[in-house]
Amino acid sequence: MARWGMVIDLDRCTGCQACVVTCKAENNVPVVTPREAQAGRLMLWMTVIPEVEGEFPRVRARFTPRPCMQCDHPPCVKVCPVQAMTKSPEGTVSHVFARCIGCRFCVQACPYGVTYFNWQAPTWPKDLRESLNPDFAIRPTGVVEMCDFCHHRLQHAREEARAEERDVRGEGEYVPACVQACPARALIFGDLDDPNTAASNLAHSPRAFRMLEDLGTSPKVYYLKEG
């Protein structure tokens, strides 16, 4: 069975944030007001984190795109009292909105801070509502949401593969929205267990590392450092 993973090449990433916006569009992630955003309630399943080091004129900046790490040992799943956070047999972690009681325990458990809570019911101006993606429910108030590797795209690919009585191909068939959009091709996606995919090869490259690897969460998102 496939084990889907993402490789993020920090050398290539230009911090353009296409991944951020495409994710919002793909997953109907609500926009919040400026006031709410200032209060720390911005919702970006994917965000690009800038880090600036050094002093003028010797300064470096790095841009780190951060989706859900899709941990193989996801603490968020363990702590959820109602099994709303789930890990699929293929290893993707996703979230059942309809079951979440909004305790935000998963938020505390996730060391990567990738879970978002719906502090209020999302509101869309009438016109903007028209552009919502029908593949994905709008979340009600009071539940958590987070990047699920565009689970609906996996389902879609699975259905197509099933119709042809085969497995989803390890590369190219199931592609999350952010990976698809990235202009610098900094995001690479595929089956980590299939040695023929670019993702699994890069995950074994000497440049590869994972965020907070020592915590033992075993993320399926690999980063490639610069150089």
Place this chain on the structure above:
Amino acid sequence: MQTTHPQAFDRDDVLFAPVLRTGRGFYAAVAVLLAVAAWGAYAYTTQLRYGLGVTGLNRPVAWGFYIVNFVFFIGISHAGTLISAILRLCNAEWRRPITRAAETITVLVLFFGLGSIIIDLGRPDRLFYVLQYGRLQSPLLWDVTSITTYLTASTLYLYMPLIPDLALLRDRARGWRRQLYTAISLGWRGTPEQHRRLERGIAVMAVLVIPIAVSVHTVVSWVFSMTLQPMWKSTIFGPYFVTGAIFSGMAALIIAMAAVRRAYHLENYLKPVHFNSLALLLLTMSLLWFYFTFAEHLTAYYGGELAEGAVLFAKVTGPYAPEFWAMVVLNLVIPLAIMANRRTRTVAGIVTASASVLVGMWLERYLIVVPTLANPRLPYARGLYFPTWVEWSITAGAFALFILLYMVFTKLFPIISIWEVREGRELGIQEAYERIESYLPGPGVGAGGPIALR
């Protein structure tokens, strides 16, 4: 039951008085508390209607006042059942007038602990999913389980020693009250058989309730320490929380005692010696608490781990420093200053110290929850937390409602266990005599002899 001290019976009238007569001050207090509670309820409806967005919670500080209250209330609950059980099992005679007041706190406050969690939920309407889809691996589920167990046990433990008093009341009250007491006193006649069974039951419960109580706050601590968050992931969180719980619980108990003593003129029952004993216990707990706090922070500091350090310094020198140092003063300096000194260890002094501890322990809970969340392991989403009127109101409402319910309890049931006090009077003298005998020089009676004989 046989009474050997007729004049004592007269004196015990004052214990029945609150149940049978109600003064003006009571209603005034009820009105005020009710208004505050109603305001809290209104705040909660606002929250229900617009979502948790009306609070000051955010990312990364997704838990705030409600979770602080939850930990605090559950902590307070250790005032009652646990202390009373320990004292009972140790046969501490001076416990008699205070067990009921303590146990009542436990039972009532547990509702507020659970309630705080429900208030904190984004989707309280889906509460029962916890039963339907419960995941055993989740510490939150352990919490639900242990707290309900504790609540059941504590209720039983409160109820059983109440039965004889209910019977006493049944004989004095009239009207609906009489019917009520008749129903719930379960036909208590005070026969030796009934006494034997009751005492056995109480003893069993006392034994049972101690591990349950310890587990409850341990599990509460595990909600935090089962995560990977800096300064939450700690092995001593269990005992640390339990210590803190007993500490704050005792402070709450002292204040409750002082309040009923004052309101119902129970100076003859709740004597300085009771306060003194509790004060010494409180003092011990204060030191114990400090020991844990010190250990906890020292290890965080010494390891020098970045994420832990960020939280630590946010507390000690950073934006949470005022709260942190206030906590140290309130939990250690003030109690120590007041209670280590015999001259200031008066009832008023002890009550002051207890109030200080209560506030301090609330701050301690706050400082456990918030700074860690505000300084997550990855430095990406730093944040601060400013509660809104909704959280303040709900918190105030919860405290008001708790006090209110406590007051109402004193109006329905004697807040001092009448039969136990009476029993104490009889047994006490004899027992004291025997105990003294046991260690006074003399023939034949070895250590534990008379007690073993009894």
Place this chain on the structure above:
Amino acid sequence: MKLTRRGFLGWTGAVAAAAAGAQTVRAIGDLQAATYEAELPPRGIEGWVASVCQQCPGGCGILVRTITGVEDGVKRAVKIEGNPHHPISRGSICPKGLAGLQALYDPDRLRGPLKRTGGRGQGQWQPVSWDEAIATVVQHLQGLRARGEAHTLLLMAGQVRGLMQSLLLRFLDAYGSPNYLSTASGCEAAQQTLLLTQGIAAPIASDLENSAYILSFGAGLLEAGWSPVRQARAYGHLRQGTPGRRGRLVQVEPRLSVTAAKADEWIPVRPGTDGALALAMAHVIVSEGLFDREFVEAWTFGFEDWRDPAGTTHLGFRSLVLNDYRPEAVSAVTGVPIQTIVRVAREFAATRPAVALAERGAGFYTNGLYNRLAIHALNALVGSIEIPGGTVIQRRPPLTPLPPVTRDAAAVRGLAAPRIDGAGTSNSPLASSALPWLPEALRTGSPYRPNALFLCYANPAYSVPEFVRSPDLLDRIPLIVSFSPFPDETSRHADLILPDHTYLERWQDDPIEATWGPAVLGLRQPAIPPRHQTRHTGDVLIQIAQGLGGAVAAAFPWKDFGEVLKGSLRDVAGTQRGLIMTTPFEEARQRRQADAGFWLPTYKTFDEFWSQVAERGGWWDPAYSFGDRERAFRTASGKFEFFSQTLRQRLETLARRGPASGGGLEGVLRALDIRARGDRVFLPHHEAPRFVGDEKEFPLHLIMSKPMSLASTRTANHAWLAEIPDVRTSRPWEIAVEINPETAHKLGVKDGDEVWLESPAGRLRLRARLYQGIAPEVVHVPFGSGHGAGGRFAEAWGANPNRLVGGEADRLAGTPALFATRVRITKA
């Protein structure tokens, strides 16, 4: 009942409790109400439409996912993605492109033609019918022509190209006005660089993918520039595209932009001194003999000192840089260490292919054009012109030319009038449009008063400093017609708004202009039918022309824009080259065939061609013949000219013609405020920049940039973008001024403080963000937010730095010197 205090209190409590109880019950009811529950957007039948983005000049191919509702039959656009067939973007897309849905579904967009009812700028409107609106315009324009004032019609356009631009120009041509004004004239200076050095008025493009060393002087490669997505793709390729090879990128710029951050090296430079730096590098390359001798000898003019037919000796580039631009001296001017200059110059010369890029960073100063010339001279030194990995000239698609216009007498008379902005004269001899001089013309009524203004894709009340500060200057024009689909700042001052469709609702060609070599023609087509009573501006123009009758109508013989479009593609179908956009695999196959001499089209008839182009998103011709020097050098010498004979000829013509400036060439130079004299005028050199604001009073330089997620007014009302304005320092819904911590410390400013930015022109309140990546004497504000109109989100946040920008310009190029303003900062 007797009311005792006790009773009263009791009742109060009871009432409060009851009220709270009732509230709770109600709220729980709400909780179950539909709004609380998850809902699924309408499902339906999926479709994909290939089109072209228009959120910036990038020209990326897009695929729009549409859902036609099963229940309501409404077709909705639900997602924009990259079109993998489009060669510019190959399936990639940027945040602005993705946010295009928020242009289409902008809750504040205009829903039909509007007529002003209130005062100018008050934003009071009344809907009118299209017929009435067009009749009003026609009537006014007819009046002008009748009075012999056709030239007083101004047409102001921004980033618009292809047939739409052709029609706009054609309209003026047939109508009789020389006044095509461009708000995008700042980007035009790149064309002038090529004009002066290679004799071609086209933007410099580059073959970035194949470069091994990119030396960028303030080009916003990873955020702005001509095609942000293509540049980002090229960057990715440069980095990890070829195993074992990693191209170098060096960014010269006063602040650590995203490009600088991602570069291998960042060289902070003092604002406006790029020309000097480039010439110092040239000094190193020349003095150490590192230049491409072969190329320089065979294909350049004016490298060595030379003698003209009259026998006068002229200064050559070699002597110029050797004498004037020693690294020691330049280091003091630019603030760049000598060692850095020397090292980078050596690297640049030693790595092949290497390319030096100039964009507006070097160009938006009073010496902008000379800076650009100096930088392009580096390319000539290392022979990086028309080679893979060097600079190229973008090919244009072979569209069928529009039939020539037959002008009537009124048109001839109108076209004979001078331009209102004096472009092409001693104002700005090289410019085709010189917006910096328009405000003055409006103020003084000289050379004449304009009587009508058309606004197409331009929003000067936001993008042009003078009009930002005094938009009422526009009010002196009796009729202003805006074609914008959005209620932007300038449209507020219009008399009529005739809203265009958004780019996702219309047919349009999109020829790539200034990006790389091959000719690319994207096709924009409606993703969904127009949502409102809007009309294609091309159609409206045709209708106005036809309303005007006579020769003007005759110049617009088409039914609608669609007909123009289809007609123009006929030649493309027939050229026997190029291919319809497709997968790289298929492309390779077709190209192999073409190389072998078989050009096997995938279509037989034009209709087939058309439907395939529409399905795939466009046509392109991957073939680009590098080394075609004939095509690349159209100068008098037929070579790359260090010494620009074109410039010399233009200036001398002016000197001969213009009595305005009086004393011959000297007068011209004085009018243009050029300080160099003699041969240096025609050679790349460093002109000391002028700045607005006294250095003592206003100690800081204000510079701007276009962050990846903002594009001036086009993305103004897109909430998705307002959440992520600038990846380096901004917070959601916040535009901040970046200050070096050292400077901030001196000013007592802390991170997040509100500060006042003041220049001689105005002041602006902003939040300060301390940033190590900016030179201490420089502050930076991103451009694209702070709108005074344009919708609920546009108006909710940000700040427009144009409020501070003074009126300096590069007079030679006719471009605004937008970065040449000094400011001071005080705590708010």
